[in-house]
Amino acid sequence: MRAILEIQKQLMPDMIEMLKKRYTILHHIQVSRLVGRRTLASSLNMTERVLRGEVEFLKTQGLLEVESYGMRVSEAGQKLLEQLEPMIKELFGLSDMEKQIRDAFGLEKVIIVPGDSDQSPSTKKELGRAGASALRKMAQEAGVIAVTGGSTMHEVANHLTPTTPLKGSLFVPARGGLGESVELQANTIASIMAKKTGGQYRLLHVPDHLGEEAYQSLIQDPNIREIIEVIRDTRIVVHGIGEAIVMAKRRKLDRNTIDRLLADGALAEAFGYYFDREGRVVHKMPTAGLRLEDLQNTKVIAVAGGRSKGESIASVLKYGKEHVLVIDEAAATEMMNHLQ
Known part of the structure; x- marks a missing residue:
């Protein structure tokens, strides 16, 4: 895994940064269990406009459930976070x-x-x-x-x-x-x-x-x-x-x-x-x-x-x-x- 990550860092550094950002968003929502967009944007030091785009992508992928009272990680999102954890620790x-x-x-x-x-x-x-x-x-x-x-x-x-x-x-x-x-x-x-x-x-x-x-x-x-x-x-x-x-x-x-x-x-x-x-x-x-x-x-x-x-x-x-x-x-x- 480490060798593959090193290659990706050299050839596709933007992809690694995007992975980190989306993982961080999912992870914060997982820890909070249920959170509103404004609160999450403040916690991540991210503008609501940027966060809105990422949330829409994660929702489209079936990783987030978005309701009027907040966002939570879906079952598919929970499984993905578990699978990503070893890679994220390396990153x-x-x-x-x-x-x-x-x-x-x-x-x-x-x-x-x-x-x-x-x-x-x-x-x-x-x-x-x-x-x-x-x-x-x-x-x-x-x-x-x-x-x-x-x-x-x-x-x-x-x-x-x-x-x-x-x-x-x-x-x-x-x-x-x-x-x-x-x-x-x-x-x-x-x-x-x-x-x-x-x-x-x-x-x-x-x-x-x-x-x-x-x-x-x-x-x-x-x-x-x-x-x-x-x-x-x-x-x-x-x-x-x-x-x-x-x-x-x-x-x-x-x-x-x-x-x-x-x-x-x-x-x-x-x-x-x-x-x-x-x-x-x-x-x-x-x-x-x-x-x-x-x-x-x-x-x-x-x-x-x-x-x-x-x-x-x-x-x-x-x-x-x-x-x-x-x-x-x-x-x-x-x-x-x-x-x-």
């Missing part, structure tokens, strides 16, 4: 980056989606779609699936659909979460995933971070102890990755703790653990939920994106528990810069 240079990051961190699979989720909501939606796809492929049989909170995990949940293994799965929060917006808490996301797939869910109604005394007291409660045991016996974990200081402030950690994190060089946060540039744990919160030591026999999917998180993602990967990584192009490029 955008994503295949090479996937391999280099996979080899550098010893991962089973790396999936890179075009764009920068720091700048584009549609890229974050695409991260969610790719994360949901990775989970469906990993879930070969029913079991316990633990999820963390955050906006990216919320997008993963929104893109799940009923599939045989997921229908019998039990979704649980990887940790407590009473310190941030309810819709972004792990409890909420676990329940959305269960409802989207037809699975079951259990909730953990405890704060995201606890003092040692409160932690020891809470885990004596039989109901809480029982759900914690379920969480720690999880089969698959899907989690996000955050920048250390951003997450510390979001969790409302005290000033002294934040100062210690800065002094220790904390770059990233996952599961309530804070990692430095070399992947060392420099701080951990006493949390009722999943611990790093519980990941020994667990498949782990990390989903994160945005140029601002590139170095943070790399620091968590250096700890070495992830199997599948789903990131965007901007985060991947930043990671490659640090690897080089």
Whole structure:
């Protein structure tokens, strides 16, 4: 495929650019599910006149369905996008980056989606779609699936659909979460995933971070102890990755703790653990939920994106528990810069 693409680039460069443009239009509509022409033109930084011509062509080819209330990708369009994905990754240079990051961190699979989720909501939606796809492929049989909170995990949940293994799965929060917006808490996301797939869910109604005394007291409660045991016996974990200081402030950690994190060089946060540039744990919160030591026999999917998180993602990967990584192009490029 690569050789053919190189020939086409030399002999028919205009055709390659047209392919990229039409793929991008279809892809944005797919991620949005239903979108109006004006909104789409704004998202793509394209004039409505130019977009109108492309939409008419795609509709004529049976790839788009256009109604008065918006556009959606047809079934034929969905199939074409799936077939085009490997070629598009070659055109955008994503295949090479996937391999280099996979080899550098010893991962089973790396999936890179075009764009920068720091700048584009549609890229974050695409991260969610790719994360949901990775989970469906990993879930070969029913079991316990633990999820963390955050906006990216919320997008993963929104893109799940009923599939045989997921229908019998039990979704649980990887940790407590009473310190941030309810819709972004792990409890909420676990329940959305269960409802989207037809699975079951259990909730953990405890704060995201606890003092040692409160932690020891809470885990004596039989109901809480029982759900914690379920969480720690999880089969698959899907989690996000955050920048250390951003997450510390979001969790409302005290000033002294934040100062210690800065002094220790904390770059990233996952599961309530804070990692430095070399992947060392420099701080951990006493949390009722999943611990790093519980990941020994667990498949782990990390989903994160945005140029601002590139170095943070790399620091968590250096700890070495992830199997599948789903990131965007901007985060991947930043990671490659640090690897080089």
